[in-house]
Amino acid sequence: MSPASDETKPAMIQHARDGDDEADALPCLSEIVQMFYNGWSEAMAFNRPVGFASRSTRPCYEPGMESAIMTSHTVIAPAGVTFRRLTVDDLDLLREIRAEALQKYPQSFGTLEEDQGGDAMVAAYRHWLSDTILGAFEGQTLVGTAGFYVAPDKRSQHRGHIFTVYVRDTSRGKGVGDRLIKELLALAEPRVEQVHLAVVLTATAAIKTYKRNGFEIYGTDPRAIRIGDVTYDKYLMMKKFR
Ligand SMILES: CC(C)(COP(=O)(O)OP(=O)(O)OC[C@H]1O[C@@H](n2cnc3c(N)ncnc32)[C@H](O)[C@@H]1OP(=O)(O)O)[C@@H](O)C(=O)NCCC(=O)NCCS
Numbered sequence: 001m002s003p004a005s006d007e008t009k010p011a012m013i014q015h016a017r018d019g020d021d022e023a024d025a026l027p028c029l030s031e032i033v034q035m036f037y038n039g040w041s042e043a044m045a046f047n048r049p050v051g052f053a054s055r056s057t058r059p060c061y062e063p064g065m066e067s068a069i070m071t072s073h074t075v076i077a078p079a080g081v082t083f084r085r086l087t088v089d090d091l092d093l094l095r096e097i098r099a100e101a102l103q104k105y106p107q108s109f110g111t112l113e114e115d116q117g118g119d120a121m122v123a124a125y126r127h128w129l130s131d132t133i134l135g136a137f138e139g140q141t142l143v144g145t146a147g148f149y150v151a152p153d154k155r156s157q158h159r160g161h162i163f164t165v166y167v168r169d170t171s172r173g174k175g176v177g178d179r180l181i182k183e184l185l186a187l188a189e190p191r192v193e194q195v196h197l198a199v200v201l202t203a204t205a206a207i208k209t210y211k212r213n214g215f216e217i218y219g220t221d222p223r224a225i226r227i228g229d230v231t232y233d234k235y236l237m238m239k240k241f242r
Helices: 006-018 029-038 040-042 089-105 112-116 116-130 176-188 202-210
Strands: 081-085 132-138 141-149 160-165 195-199 216-227 230-240
Touching: 006 230, 040 081, 081 176, 089 116, 089 141, 089 160, 132 176, 141 176, 176 195, 176 202, 195 202, 195 216, 202 230
Parallel strands: 160 195
Antiparallel strands: 081 132, 132 141, 141 160, 195 230, 216 230
């Protein structure tokens, strides 16, 4: 396999989508990561900085993976983890991971519909799944989520919001959360001018991940949440695309 020249890259992406043999010879994201784990020399044979999986890579279409994500930005995939957009068929998986998040981090997660439970909660999840929720999978197990929406108000169509960012304990610290945010931002950028989120001050890993992806703190929402006798402040964070 030899690296593609810059001039031929866009065409190769198109060919890769069409199943062209030559383009199929290009590495996809997870293959590059595998090379990284195998050793620098193999990775460098591609004449491309490891970890900078660029437009010249083909998307990793896994069998049965309907909505593989084609990235056009710098991103490195954690080994053994696949990413795709969730659909209404993933309702049970979403319910399960959200239940865990709600139980472990009530200060970070929770909506009126989830407090109500039952049909109201299921309807809310179906609504979320009809928009943008990304999932990270290890095998068939959903290990992480990150959601994006734009509020319906006409006057705030330039702003997007990130929510339900969660990675299971066993999959943390290897970049799954980081990759979820990067993928979400790539989807958000053509749609909005800026992205907002709110995060409790105690969620240090989350704050790190957001800052690493260009979010800045623009305010503090004091005592945003009360659970029993304890109150939690939230940082308001924003990333501007333009
Ligand atoms: C925030 C969260 C999604 C990050 O997921 P992740 O897959 O661990 O993300 P990353 O691998 O990109 O790690 C983020 C940072 O936290 C560190 N970290 C996260 N979990 C860790 C662990 N178990 N052990 C050591 N370090 C850990 C990472 O090293 C990284 O720090 P760095 O920037 O100094 O390298 C995850 O910690 C989580 O679900 N937290 C609880 C829920 C929450 O707070 N959600 C945010 C709601 S707004």
